[in-house]
Amino acid sequence: MHSVKVFLLVLLSALLTAPLSAQVQSVGVAGDGEFTRITITSETPIRPDIFLRETEDGMIIEMVPNDFRLTHQPFFAEPTGGIFAYTLDTDRIVFELDRPMMIMREIDLPPSGNERLYRYILDLSGVSETRFRTAAQRDEKRFARFEADRSSSAMPAPVQVADIAPQPESPSTKPASFGALMQMAARQRKVIVIDPGHGGRDPGALAIIGGKESDVVLKTSLKLKRMIEQDPRYLVKLTRETDIYVEHEDRVTMARNWGADLFISVHADAAGAPTVSGASVYTISTRGEARIDGTAKKYGWELPFEDGTSEEVSDILQDLTVRETKSNSSIFAEFLVPELGQAGPLLRNTHRQKNLFVLLAPDVPAVLVEIGFLTNTSDARRLKSERGRRKSAEAIKRAIDAYFDRQDLLLATN
Ligand SMILES: [Zn+2]
Numbered sequence: 001m002h003s004v005k006v007f008l009l010v011l012l013s014a015l016l017t018a019p020l021s022a023q024v025q026s027v028g029v030a031g032d033g034e035f036t037r038i039t040i041t042s043e044t045p046i047r048p049d050i051f052l053r054e055t056e057d058g059m060i061i062e063m064v065p066n067d068f069r070l071t072h073q074p075f076f077a078e079p080t081g082g083i084f085a086y087t088l089d090t091d092r093i094v095f096e097l098d099r100p101m102m103i104m105r106e107i108d109l110p111p112s113g114n115e116r117l118y119r120y121i122l123d124l125s126g127v128s129e130t131r132f133r134t135a136a137q138r139d140e141k142r143f144a145r146f147e148a149d150r151s152s153s154a155m156p157a158p159v160q161v162a163d164i165a166p167q168p169e170s171p172s173t174k175p176a177s178f179g180a181l182m183q184m185a186a187r188q189r190k191v192i193v194i195d196p197g198h199g200g201r202d203p204g205a206l207a208i209i210g211g212k213e214s215d216v217v218l219k220t221s222l223k224l225k226r227m228i229e230q231d232p233r234y235l236v237k238l239t240r241e242t243d244i245y246v247e248h249e250d251r252v253t254m255a256r257n258w259g260a261d262l263f264i265s266v267h268a269d270a271a272g273a274p275t276v277s278g279a280s281v282y283t284i285s286t287r288g289e290a291r292i293d294g295t296a297k298k299y300g301w302e303l304p305f306e307d308g309t310s311e312e313v314s315d316i317l318q319d320l321t322v323r324e325t326k327s328n329s330s331i332f333a334e335f336l337v338p339e340l341g342q343a344g345p346l347l348r349n350t351h352r353q354k355n356l357f358v359l360l361a362p363d364v365p366a367v368l369v370e371i372g373f374l375t376n377t378s379d380a381r382r383l384k385s386e387r388g389r390r391k392s393a394e395a396i397k398r399a400i401d402a403y404f405d406r407q408d409l410l411l412a413t414n
Pocket of ligand 1: 197198205213267268
């Protein structure tokens with residue numbers, strides 16, 4: 001009981017002394033400048049005022065969260081497309097833009113499920129300089145008024161106990177450490193399974209400049225794995241990490257046994273004509289879909305229905321699952337295509353359907369990505385280079401983020 005008393009004491013003293021301010025836990029930026037997303041997590045809602053501004057230093061987005069305070073160093077992802085830097089001040093966050101962008105939408109998500117933090121999401125999209133300038137001029141007046149109001153009402157607000165949301169999950173009044181954040185994220189980690197195509201006795205396509213598909217896709221997959229591992233939101237598994245042959249059905253079985261939330265098979269293409277180049281993404285075709293049930297039965301990929309579920313009901317549930325899985329696979333493919341376009345050329349009709357065995361799991365959204373043509377000199381050089389590998393991996397990682405961000409949004413709004 002002693003510890004409970006101590007805890008209450010700590011909590012009470014915290015109520016009396018702690019400022020009721022938004023503790024920013026992380027800042028993340030993802031996207032390419034055509035579409036860029038800022039995500040800020042915090043322990044209390046940040047409800048910021050936002051201003052597009054054109055200053056001597058260039059175009060910026062200045063965000064002044066309601067009673068924002070930084071008492072520790074939050075962690076943030078490296079800035080990417082559209083935003084080249086950002087700084088956290090004592091009472092605001094400034095994002096420096098490398099191209100004109102405007103706010104498309106603003107989303108405020110309360111904690112839900114395992115997500116203990118508030119998430120504030122700002123979606124930006126690329127616009128012309130003229131449009132940015134018009135908006136910035138309008139915001140400049142608003143900004144001046146805002147700053148004037150703030151300095152005149154700089155009196156500290158009285159502490160009202162009723163304002164303090166109960167936080168049963170965070171008895172410690174210290175800001176969450178990075179370790180604690182990692183632990184929190186680990187509880188709801190998404191499992192990503194990367195499947196480097198071919199291997200061992202099956203080299204896959206041969207590169208026009210020398211080398212084989214099985215090596216190229218393994219190196220890219222390992223790079224992607226390391227990239228995903230940096231992100232506490234995910235757990236990543238590879239169906240092979242060395243040059244070995246793995247049966248197709250074993251690749252799918254592994255993914256299902258690991259509880260995969262997403263399966264990405266990585267391949268490189270070959271064509272008769274050396275001029276054909278570009279990346280493409282495959283999801284299951286209608287013909288492939290027709291053999292899911294039979295294949296699932298044969299390899300024991302049945303869905304975990306409760307005992308006593310009638311055959312009719314389980315058939316319906318199975319159908320629904322297969323349909324939802326197919327739809328999620330397509331959604332991921334649609335996120336992936338524009339990202340791959342940032343990493344290199346795209347094959348025409350980039351999102352295609354095919355009857356591919358590794359895409360047959362009834363309940364794991366799956367795509368097969370062909371990262372380029374090894375029979376095309378320029379693609380082959382790109383795929384075999386360190387820089388090209390990094391770009392392909394980054395593209396896939398951004399699509400993974402976009403896909404799961406969307407899922408989080410759907411969960412939060414339902
Ligand atoms: Zn292949």
